[in-house]
Amino acid sequence: MTAPASKDSFGARDTLKVGDASYEVFRLNAVDGAQRLPYSLKILLENLLRTEDGANITAEHVRALANWDPNAEPSTEIQFTPGRVIMQDFTGVPCVVDLATMREAVTELGGDASAVNPLAPAELVIDHSVVIDVFGKSDAFERNVEFEYGRNKERYQFLRWGQDAFDEFKVVPPGTGIVHQVNIEHLARSVMSRNGQAYPDTCVGTDSHTTMVNGLGVLGWGVGGIEAEAAMLGQPVSMLIPRVVGFKLTGEIPPGATATDVVLTITEMLREHGAVGKFVEFYGSGVASVPLANRATIGNMSPEFGSTCAIFPIDEESLRYLKLTGRPQEQLDLVESYAKEQGLWHDPNHEPEYSEYLELDLSTVVPSIAGPKRPQDRIAVSVAKSSFRESLADYVPTQRPNEADDAALDEAGQESFPASDAPSVTHHGVADMPEPASAANGASGRPSKPVTVDSEERGRFELDHGAVVIASITSCTNTSNPSVMLGAALLARNAVDKGLTTKPWVKTSMAPGSQVVTDYYEKAGLWPYLEKLGYHLVGYGCTTCIGNSGPLPEDISSAVQDNDLSVVSVLSGNRNFEGRINPDVKMNYLASPPLVIAYALAGSMDFDFESDPLGHDTEGKPVYLRDIWPSPQEVQSTIDSAITQEMFTTDYADVFAGDERWRSLPTPQGETFEWDPQSTYVRKPPYFEGMGAEPAPVTDISGARVLALLGDSVTTDHISPAGAIKPDSPAGKYLQDNGIERKDFNSYGSRRGNHEVMIRGTFANIRLRNLLLDDVQGGYTRDFTQEGGPQSFIYDAAQNYAAENTPLVVLAGKEYGSGSSRDWAAKGTALLGVQAVIAESFERIHRSNLIGMGVVPLQFPAGSTAKSLGLDGTESYDISGITRLNEGETPETVRVTARKDDGSSVEFDADVRIDTPGEADYYRNGGILQYVLRNMISA
Incomplete structure (x- = not known):
């Protein structure tokens, strides 16, 4: 081009x-x-x-x-106008599905199918489909890859077709690494050279953690798949010139703290400060001392603190990393010359103007974790035990045992806490929570005794609230940062040397972000120690962090479910939202890779690393975490001796070719895709059905009913889950009706190319709380098409409303749509028949995605909420004033009238969150893809 x-x-x-x-x-x-x-x-x-x-x-x-x-x-x-687009396969498959569908739609409207083609480089890394079915075994990687190909053959054939059918579209096959790590290690250019021009490397990606590349000085962020498709087709991204937060770094990380601790501290600071929709930029004397891998870790977590990006400027460290990872000398020369010529080279003595300022002295960072359900809820490791106990009040019955219960516990050989030792915990109005017991310590003072599990494979042990059943080194945030990855491996070596073992109820897994990790583990001689603790390679991909943790062993799963235990996962990831990690696990904590292994050794969150020993050495002496924690000097010397440029050049030499499995896949041919009507993975979506060359006029919304009444911090995970598909859910029933056995369900994420599954999965998260119902969790609502509005699956109710031509709205609280950049959170919302979402506030990506699917985002008046306005979701809603868009005007507010059954009504003016003229064009056309398609035809 x-x-x-x-x-x-x-x-x-x-x-x-x-x-x-x-x-x-x-x-x-x-x-x-x-x-x-x-x-x-x-x-x-x-x-x-x-x-x-x-x-x-x-x-x-x-x-x-x-x-x-x-x-x-x-x-x-x-x-x-982003320079390129980067995708992962969960979000990338729907992109390619939509492009394939657009080719047919263009043809039907009299255009040329080949006109639908990426105009900017588009690269897709298959990294989200590996599931940890097998763990703790030497053949875990091979077997998990076999399962992956078996489950995803249709999707992979479709992507191979796309790689051949579309120009400028490349696919990195499975088993290579995590998209963001492949991006910084190989795909990122820092400065692009194309068509005779040199210019800064910029990108948008179909995953919110695209911001990891900000660590390399590349401006990029996550967008919905629909925005990414438009960018591929030459559409610029419409945005407002943002506020920029200057984040000054000084000092150096102290011994004992890690890059993960830094990023959890920054996440807490920026969430508290307020960074949603802003750029964050790091500057100051401390920047030079932050290794590139740590910069990438910080950039990665940008979505967790809500900013659009979190960028570091180009400097000597950027060049060092580009050289280490095998970029050619000509590219290094271009990056350095261009950055210096353009004033893009970091000058620690120059302080640009910023909208807001924050500062962190890195020497003040302490070891930290975050949880049990939000990444911004940082907890110093020194108080992790007491914090866990306090949080447990949200997850277990809180009645104190009576005297008879105490006596029964004593008879069973359990020591009950004296009254003076039982803490009084007040949370959400519930007081006097008894201290929880510990799977590791066998403590007591709780209404029921720990559950005994007899396992053929793992022996006999007791499970209790707080048991760490998953301890996973996973996700893009940390799993290719050598300081924490080698730190974890050295800690494993020290633990094995002391005779320690992980607890038998812990599902351990190692899913590196890059094959280079395996290379440097092997060169440093550390794999045997990791494997001795159960940390065998399970795959190169995004696993536990996105819900691909795989099932727990059956006996542990049964014990957890039968006894309603609040068990825990600890993972080196960036997401720990409710219901995300594993259906059996209620509490999830983010931690550095070394701390993940430490918790696997402890076996419980009800554990104090300072005072509780992890076990005993061969001489019977207690071993504490401080005894096995590697020094910063040893970690650095191992990095220096174990990592070479050759590892990167070898691993990425032929990165798009794939292994024999990939190359031998039968691949369809042709400009347009031959859809298989029997496929349950890839189906032609209905977005362009009946679409004319000109958009129909925008209309007001009349007689709408509430599909869901939601609280604060509803994430895109709640709206569009990417985890397991329950057999009794609408999606599970659909698959079974199509001849798919439960063992072959795969995950929602892997079936994102099938709108039938995804519509049924929208708002189906097992932890969703729809306030139209009392004390009910999951994908349920009240169906007001039926007498009395009985409880119903959200999908079934939506179908009944559609049959009566009744539009739908969603009411929500603050930070609606935070989390991953899931296009299906917006696509599913639209296909269920929702025409408006009224929330207290929106997170950036989901708000723009709703507009991209023809759903209008509205905000309650400042200071007002559904509750303060007296709305309970049983009303019928009229929304007037949207039609001003037909006259080329975007109204600041629209009038909302909520009519109650008793004849009364509530009226208020809702703010219209169509923030730019470009977004208004998308909404007028019924969505961004329709807008692009019509422009393509008219051109």
Whole structure:
């Protein structure tokens, strides 16, 4: 593709010579005010200069950005054209499904199918489909890969078709690594050279943790699949010039603390400060001392603190990492020359202007975990035991045993706590929580005694609340950061040398983000120690963190379910939302890889590492965590001796070719895809059915009913789960009706290419609390098409409303749609018939995705909530004023009238969260894909 010529109103076009090569560049110093801008806004400014077309991107947009007021609230829309698109397979498959469907729709409207083609490089890494079925065995990796191919053959054949059918679309096959790690180790350019131009590497990705690449100085963030598809097809991303938080780093990480502890501290700070929708940029003297892997860890967690990005500028450390990972010298020269010429090279003595300021002295960071259900809820490890006990009040019955119960416990050989030792815990109005027992310690003072499990494979043991049943080194955040990965392996070596073992009820797993981890574990001679503790390689992919933890051993699962135990997972990930990790596990904690292994040795969250021994050595002496924790010097010397450039160049030499399994897959051919009507993985979606060349007028909403009344912090996990499919759920019943046995259900994420499964999975999370019902969790609602509004599956109720042509709305609290950038959270919402979501506030990605699917996001008036307005979800809703969009105007508010059964009504003005003219165009067209398709036809 030839780059469109910029109008170059500022005379910024110039030539940059690097060695023997010459590149067209657009110089930032041609624009007054550019040099005072933060690094991230300089990248956006270059983007506007290079893509200025006089229509969508004008000289006024350039001036608005150059004259950015750090103190202003975002109000100016600009169009950002990302240099490339990065995808993982869960979110990438629907993208390719939609592109394949668009090819047919273009043909039906008289266009050319081949016009539907990525115009920017699009790369997809298959990393979300491996499930930990087998663990703790030497053949775990091979067997899990076999299962993966067996389950996902249809999806993989479809992706191979896409790789051949579409230009500029490449697929990294399964078993290679996690998308964000492959991105920073191989795919990221830092500075791109294309069509004779050099410009900053920028990207959007179909996974919220795309921000990991911010650690390498690449501006990028997660978008919904629908936005990514539009970007692939040449559509810029519409955005407001953001506020930028300057985050100053000073000092160095102290011994005993890790990169994970730093990122959990930063997550807590930024959540408390408020970073939603803002850019975060790191600066200061401490930046130089932050290794690239740690920068990537911090960037990765940007969605957890709510910011759009969390970026580090390019410096010597960036070049060191690019060299280590095998980038050619010509690329290193280009990155250094371009960054220095454009004022994009980090200067620790220069402080750009920022909207807001935060500062962290890295020397103050302490070992931390986060949980039991949100990544921002940081807990110092020193108080983890007491914090766990307090949190347990939310998960177990809180009645204190009476005297007869105490006597019975004493008779059974259990010592009850004296009254003075039993803490009084008050949480949500419930007081006097008895102290929980511990699977590791056998403590007592609880209404029921621990459960004894007799296991043929693991022997006899007791399970109780707080038992760590999953301790997984997993997810993109940490699993290729050498400091924590080698730290974990050295801790494992020290533990084995002391004679320690992991507890028999713990499901252990090691899922590195990159094959390079295996290389440096082998070179350092550390694999045998990890395997001795059960940390065998289970796969290269995103596993436990997205719900691919696999089933617990049957005897443990039965004990947990039969006795309603509140057991725990500990994982080195970034997400620990309710219902996400495993259906049997209620409490989930994020931790560094070394702490994951420490908790596997402890076996319980009801454990104090300072005072409780992990076990005893061969001489019978107690062994504490401090006795096996490796020193920073040993970790660094192992990094220096074990990691080489050759590991990266070898592992990535032929990264798109795949193994024999991948290459031997039968692959369909042709410009358009031949849909298999029997497929339960890949089906043609209905988005373009009946679509005309011109959009129908926007209409107001009349007589809508509430599908769900939801509280605060409802995540996209709650809306569109990616975990296991329950057999008695609508999705499970659909699969069984289509001849799929329960053992072959796979996960929601793996079936995202089938809208029939995903509609039925929308709002089906087992931990969703729909406040239309009392004390009910799961995908249920009241169906007001039936007399008395009985309880019903949300999907079944939606079908009944659709049969009566009744539109639907969702009412919600604060931070609606936080978490992963799940396009299906918006697609499923739209396909269920929801036309509006009224919330107290939205997270960025989901709000824009709703508009992209033709659903209008509305906000309650400031200070108002559904409860304060007296709304209980039984009302019928009229929403008027949306039709002003037909006149080219985006209304600031619309009138909402909620009519109650007794004839009374509640009226209020809801804020319209269509924030940019571009979003208004998408909404008028019924969605972003329809807008792109119509533009393609008219062109």
